[in-house]
Amino acid sequence: MSGFPGGLGVVILLTAIAGSLWIIFDIVIALLFYCIALLLTIIYHLRYLTALDRWLQIPVPTSTALPEGSGAWGDVFARLARLMRNQSQSHQQLSLALERLRRATSAMPEGVVILDETDRIEWCNPVAEQHFGIDSNRDVGRLITFLVRQPQFAEYLTTHNYSEPLTVKQTRHQELVLSLQLVPYGDKQKLLISRDITRLEAVEIMRRDFVANVSHELRTPLTVIGGFFETLSEENGISSDMSKRALSLMSDQTKRMQRLVEDLLTLSRLENTQNQVLEKSVNVSDVLHELYQEAQSLSAGRHHINLNLETDMKLLGSPDELRSAFSNLVSNAIRYTADGGEVTLSWRNQNGQGVFTVQDNGIGIDQAHIPRLEERFYRVDLSRSRETGGTGLGLAIVKHILNRHQAHLEITSEIGKGSSFSAWFPEKRSVIQQND
Numbered sequence: 001m002s003g004f005p006g007g008l009g010v011v012i013l014l015t016a017i018a019g020s021l022w023i024i025f026d027i028v029i030a031l032l033f034y035c036i037a038l039l040l041t042i043i044y045h046l047r048y049l050t051a052l053d054r055w056l057q058i059p060v061p062t063s064t065a066l067p068e069g070s071g072a073w074g075d076v077f078a079r080l081a082r083l084m085r086n087q088s089q090s091h092q093q094l095s096l097a098l099e100r101l102r103r104a105t106s107a108m109p110e111g112v113v114i115l116d117e118t119d120r121i122e123w124c125n126p127v128a129e130q131h132f133g134i135d136s137n138r139d140v141g142r143l144i145t146f147l148v149r150q151p152q153f154a155e156y157l158t159t160h161n162y163s164e165p166l167t168v169k170q171t172r173h174q175e176l177v178l179s180l181q182l183v184p185y186g187d188k189q190k191l192l193i194s195r196d197i198t199r200l201e202a203v204e205i206m207r208r209d210f211v212a213n214v215s216h217e218l219r220t221p222l223t224v225i226g227g228f229f230e231t232l233s234e235e236n237g238i239s240s241d242m243s244k245r246a247l248s249l250m251s252d253q254t255k256r257m258q259r260l261v262e263d264l265l266t267l268s269r270l271e272n273t274q275n276q277v278l279e280k281s282v283n284v285s286d287v288l289h290e291l292y293q294e295a296q297s298l299s300a301g302r303h304h305i306n307l308n309l310e311t312d313m314k315l316l317g318s319p320d321e322l323r324s325a326f327s328n329l330v331s332n333a334i335r336y337t338a339d340g341g342e343v344t345l346s347w348r349n350q351n352g353q354g355v356f357t358v359q360d361n362g363i364g365i366d367q368a369h370i371p372r373l374e375e376r377f378y379r380v381d382l383s384r385s386r387e388t389g390g391t392g393l394g395l396a397i398v399k400h401i402l403n404r405h406q407a408h409l410e411i412t413s414e415i416g417k418g419s420s421f422s423a424w425f426p427e428k429r430s431v432i433q434q435n436d
């Protein structure tokens, strides 16, 4: 690379000539020459510097508008022109990539909104405009909660737990049901992805209604049949053992069907989002005292049952639902623990969170089954579940109830050693006593 024009080289050359002039003529001529040469050099540079400054002041400087330069300045301008051309090329490539990205996100069937760290809209695609009624010109910079006004969404946004999507009915279009998922990325920014699940939701409601209606219709005939079986089995006229056995079997199976119908009805009531959770103060200690008694009678002395009440914390929620969830866990522990085993019910305050645990030293569950236990009709051992009067819906009911109370179930188990089922309730549902 050559040096800058008028750099050290020129100064050395001028000094050498001036030195020679001094030797040949005298110092005055040498100094005169030196001053004139330096003045000309400065004028030369000033001319090109002014041209460069003028070019830099153009609003959009382009390589074609660059001034012509001679000598070393010609090289400088040529290098600048090359730099400009490269820059404009990468700018074009970037614009093309951006345009491709914009077209791809516009073609997405999901709505995409980019939110900044304060949850204000930075950008959105056309589908999101439709879903949320966003006007890109008007609403960029607005808070997303201004457009999605459902309180559950505001809560979802502040919890910072975005592992599960949130279903909301968009109030601007009554018929639109959206599944919303927040994805944090970059520097505290978030992507809000919206999916239209109106049709899926309609099918789900149909399924729920169908199961609820069938269960409801089966309830009365089953009660009648069950009643007759009971009366008949109490009759003394039935002599043959075979008939007695058949009657007892029919009676057991009818009871099983009744339990199934009741559990299905409970599940559809819980699934119905119109049924709001009651927000009553539930005295968990009282509920657990009752469940302890129930457990004793269910076990009929076959197990050793303990009750550990470490706190008198109450819970905000539905008394019936909480009782039903706890009762399912207790009855499972007894049903899946061999005679002579131990079952412990405990209630504790874990840093403000209420935790109900049922621990047993029963048959235990293989790790592979644990993630699926809360699915409807999922059983590790079908015959054992049936033998002990299970419907396969107990843990599904527990899961729904806990979800409705923003709680979650933690299961730890080891085959042959026993299991522990813990229901963790959020702090906001705790009602702490003064003396707690």
Ligand code: ADP
Pocket (backbone or CB within 6 Å): 328, 332, 333, 334, 336, 337, 360, 362, 363, 364, 365, 373, 378, 379, 380, 381, 385, 386, 389, 390, 391, 392, 393, 394, 395, 396, 419
């Ligand atoms: P079920 O009516 O069959 O008991 P649940 O939904 O209550 O249905 O439980 C699902 C399955 O989880 C059960 O079939 C059983 O295999 C397993 N399970 C539940 N609780 C326990 C427990 N305490 N110990 C061992 N297995 C359990």
